Amino acid sequence: MDKVRAMVQIEGVVQGVGFRPFIYDRALRHGLTGWVLNDEKGVQIEVEGEQDRVTAFLSGLSSPPLLAVVERQRVSYLPPIGYQGFEIRSSKVGEERLALISPDMTLCEDCLHELFDPADRRFRYPFINCTNCGPRFTIIEDIPYDRAKTTMAPFAMCAACSREYHDPANRRFHAQPNACPACGPQVKLLDNGGGEVPSADSIQETLRLLKAGGIVAIKGLGGFHLACDAAQEEVVARLRGRKYREDKPFALMCKDLEVIKGICVVDDGSRELLTSKERPIVILPRRTDTAIALSVAPGQGTLGVMLPYTPLHHLLLADGLASLVMTSGNRSDEPIAYANTEALERLGQIADFFLVHNREIHTRCDDSVVKPFRGRPTLIRRARGFVPFPIRLPRRLQRGGTSVLACGAELKNTFCLTKGNYAFLSHHIGDLENYETMRSFEQGIDLMMRLFKIEPAAVCHDLHPDYLSTRYALGYAGELQVPRIGVQHHFAHAVSCMAEHGLEGPVLAVVLDGTGYGEDETVWGGEFLEVTGMAYTRLGHLRTIPLPGGDRAAKEPWRMAAVYLDRVYGQLEGVDIPFVKGLDLAQWTLLRQAIQANINSLLCSSIGRLFDAVSALIGVRLLTNYEGQAAIELEQMARQGEQGEYPLEIAEEEGCLILDPDPMVAAIVEDIKREADPSLISARFHNAMARAIAQMAIQMREVTGVSEVVLSGGVFQNHLLMGRTVDLLEQADFKAYIHHQVPANDGGIALGQAFHALCLLKEN
Ligand code: ZN
Ligand code: ZN
Ligand code: FE
Numbered sequence: 001m002d003k004v005r006a007m008v009q010i011e012g013v014v015q016g017v018g019f020r021p022f023i024y025d026r027a028l029r030h031g032l033t034g035w036v037l038n039d040e041k042g043v044q045i046e047v048e049g050e051q052d053r054v055t056a057f058l059s060g061l062s063s064p065p066l067l068a069v070v071e072r073q074r075v076s077y078l079p080p081i082g083y084q085g086f087e088i089r090s091s092k093v094g095e096e097r098l099a100l101i102s103p104d105m106t107l108c109e110d111c112l113h114e115l116f117d118p119a120d121r122r123f124r125y126p127f128i129n130c131t132n133c134g135p136r137f138t139i140i141e142d143i144p145y146d147r148a149k150t151t152m153a154p155f156a157m158c159a160a161c162s163r164e165y166h167d168p169a170n171r172r173f174h175a176q177p178n179a180c181p182a183c184g185p186q187v188k189l190l191d192n193g194g195g196e197v198p199s200a201d202s203i204q205e206t207l208r209l210l211k212a213g214g215i216v217a218i219k220g221l222g223g224f225h226l227a228c229d230a231a232q233e234e235v236v237a238r239l240r241g242r243k244y245r246e247d248k249p250f251a252l253m254c255k256d257l258e259v260i261k262g263i264c265v266v267d268d269g270s271r272e273l274l275t276s277k278e279r280p281i282v283i284l285p286r287r288t289d290t291a292i293a294l295s296v297a298p299g300q301g302t303l304g305v306m307l308p309y310t311p312l313h314h315l316l317l318a319d320g321l322a323s324l325v326m327t328s329g330n331r332s333d334e335p336i337a338y339a340n341t342e343a344l345e346r347l348g349q350i351a352d353f354f355l356v357h358n359r360e361i362h363t364r365c366d367d368s369v370v371k372p373f374r375g376r377p378t379l380i381r382r383a384r385g386f387v388p389f390p391i392r393l394p395r396r397l398q399r400g401g402t403s404v405l406a407c408g409a410e411l412k413n414t415f416c417l418t419k420g421n422y423a424f425l426s427h428h429i430g431d432l433e434n435y436e437t438m439r440s441f442e443q444g445i446d447l448m449m450r451l452f453k454i455e456p457a458a459v460c461h462d463l464h465p466d467y468l469s470t471r472y473a474l475g476y477a478g479e480l481q482v483p484r485i486g487v488q489h490h491f492a493h494a495v496s497c498m499a500e501h502g503l504e505g506p507v508l509a510v511v512l513d514g515t516g517y518g519e520d521e522t523v524w525g526g527e528f529l530e531v532t533g534m535a536y537t538r539l540g541h542l543r544t545i546p547l548p549g550g551d552r553a554a555k556e557p558w559r560m561a562a563v564y565l566d567r568v569y570g571q572l573e574g575v576d577i578p579f580v581k582g583l584d585l586a587q588w589t590l591l592r593q594a595i596q597a598n599i600n601s602l603l604c605s606s607i608g609r610l611f612d613a614v615s616a617l618i619g620v621r622l623l624t625n626y627e628g629q630a631a632i633e634l635e636q637m638a639r640q641g642e643q644g645e646y647p648l649e650i651a652e653e654e655g656c657l658i659l660d661p662d663p664m665v666a667a668i669v670e671d672i673k674r675e676a677d678p679s680l681i682s683a684r685f686h687n688a689m690a691r692a693i694a695q696m697a698i699q700m701r702e703v704t705g706v707s708e709v710v711l712s713g714g715v716f717q718n719h720l721l722m723g724r725t726v727d728l729l730e731q732a733d734f735k736a737y738i739h740h741q742v743p744a745n746d747g748g749i750a751l752g753q754a755f756h757a758l759c760l761l762k763e764n
Helices: 019-029 051-060 109-115 159-166 202-211 233-243 257-263 268-275 311-317 340-347 435-451 468-480 489-501 551-555 557-569 578-582 585-596 607-617 629-637 662-673 678-704 719-731 746-763
Strands: 003-013 033-038 042-050 069-078 086-088 187-191 216-219 224-229 251-254 281-285 302-306 323-328 353-357 369-373 376-381 416-419 422-425 459-462 484-487 507-517 523-531 536-542 545-548 601-604 649-653 656-660 708-712 735-737
Touching: 003 051, 019 033, 019 042, 019 051, 019 086, 042 051, 109 311, 187 202, 202 216, 202 224, 202 311, 202 353, 216 340, 224 233, 224 340, 233 323, 251 257, 251 311, 257 268, 257 302, 268 281, 268 369, 340 353, 369 719, 376 746, 416 435, 416 746, 422 746, 435 468, 459 468, 459 746, 468 484, 484 489, 484 746, 489 507, 489 523, 489 708, 489 735, 489 746, 507 607, 507 678, 523 601, 523 607, 523 656, 523 678, 536 678, 545 551, 545 557, 545 585, 551 557, 551 607, 557 578, 557 585, 557 607, 557 662, 607 629, 607 662, 607 678, 629 678, 629 719, 649 678, 656 678, 662 678, 678 719, 708 719, 719 735
Parallel strands: 033 086, 216 353, 251 302, 281 369, 459 484, 507 708, 536 656, 708 735
Antiparallel strands: 003 042, 003 069, 033 042, 187 353, 216 224, 224 323, 251 323, 281 302, 369 376, 416 422, 507 523, 523 536, 545 601, 649 656
16 A cells, blocks of 8 residues: 655644654554654644555544643645654744643642552652643743743753653653652741741641641642631631631632532532533532531632642642632732742731742732533633633634734733634733732733734723723833724623624623723613624613712612612602611711712712612622622522512613613512512512513614624623523523623623724724
8 A cells, every 4th residue: 555644733732731742652553654743833743654544543633632622733645755763853943833832730640649659759749740730831931831941940850750751652751840759849838937847748747737727828830828727617717817808708629529519519510610620619509517617608608619739739638638728828909929938928927837839930820710500611710720721713803813912901800812813811810909910910911922922913901091901001002003992891891702602793792790981971880782893882771870989889889779769769768678777877968968069979880789789778788898799699698489570661762771770679678668588689689680681682682683692791690690681581582692711700801802803903
């Protein structure tokens, strides 16, 4: 049989994931000659041999190694040239860089086994890894992805590690972070003054301290966690006190799935998420009467839980502790600490001890948070395990290789860079309100631009002039001398959902959130739009109402409750419900005067603030300690199975649909007077909102003829509302799209900005 030579170009996540040894192994198995190498687009292969063997080899490429993601594979045939053997050639450095980089990956089964095998040379070594697992994104400084360009550079491999590294048949062939106890990073236990705590085994000693009720800052993959025994109420309460975190829930890391099943309700979909290679924090319904301290998540019907994902975590949880609080190592609003000296400085007042190591973290990266919706993930925070893997955009947007930078919003910031049909949405940066976070944002942009060699042809930003991301975008666009593209906040939300689903519209969009900069000098947040990738029309919105005190209204839900009552009844006196009786009337009078004088009270159409108002009215939460608390607690208390609902009205004013919640507020007040249970009122309120959204969609369809609806905005993290809304929309023959790949909250905004910019640039 005649020989053929096939040239194969593979793009995707194929570097640093054991792809070349896999190819090597397959080529030998099929008796083929040729070579494989990493180039800057991915992996290049040539194989030579008989046609049927080449064909068999090619079809075997469809089941690549665990962490590899093949995005594109091209095969062309050339005349054979008589290769003698098969070899792995050294990397080729070309002009075009688009090798995708793997996220940090959870410890694999093989390494886990070796970790606890007394006969293995890496027995109990906390930095064991291989091509299928270990750090990637957080240690990489530049590409191509080689050890010298990672924070592993200072560690010279010993002879044994080096042999593995150079052996194509070995699981550690070209595993850049490869290390062992003889040559690799080490852990060290420090007290909070930075002094070393003497012990034979720092990990065992840490474990002893945790069991004894200590709070330990533990350096992980993307930063420090603050850890303590989740079963000790007094210790968890102490951690809360020191962290100045009153009741925002702490995440837990549990020994194994069995432990999680004991404290939470775990269905098949949730189990899949918990054990997925991303190993995120998964928010699950909690069981009652568990050993978990109540102050882990006060007043919550859910717990955020995750499984161990580094060897160090496995070692800590192997001997006697079932669940650890593992909360971000930061003071209240700062980003997570990731360098040893910085952690000692910033967390010294919180942690008693520090378990550190000497492998540096180049990029800080938080744990990802997901919440299952009908068996599928929705993201609350997209970071470790997901980033920097791109979101794929429709190929038709790829014109002339134009790239854009989108700077995102202010809270829960992420930024987004595009190249070709890839959108690289950054890891969760945080709230851009202090120097540390702003620096992360800038360094993150710089790193991603280098890693993927991106030169933006435009810089996108929110319309809010005071967002630090907006200011940065305006300045940076000036520096680069490229156009700036301002994108309305809720339009960006809608487009982010379209981008995920490859839609270019027109679609209808229901975007519900706290606040975003509107285009008519009001604050938006309950928006009903018709959207294409290019533009939007505001077809409707929640009736506007004063937002007294701007951002303070979000922290003090009583304000919105009072404003709603005032509108419905003309005054609060005589509204005979506990909320009004408990109100500080002097304070309210001042606030009312400020509103009437138009002082610091813009009009808003925010659904988030409507949730706050209802929460306060029925006595759930008058003041909040963290963002969204009033709405979250309102959702959790809703009685299941309740079918009642309240009336809302839809009016048409100047061609715009106005959703009027006043009849609902009045009906809620009547229920309160009747002493209806708050759980019933909450359920009826959710039902009413879902009904109103569906009704708005129906009226929008009458005008536009469009029956595809995207749902976006932080309010849709409320799955009670989302589930009911999706059901009602589907019953009315709509196709409803929700977020699965990026957060519905402001963490998804940058993707929408970028997608819109690409649509614009494609047209011009
Ligand atoms: Zn491994
Ligand atoms: Zn070694
Ligand atoms: Fe928003």
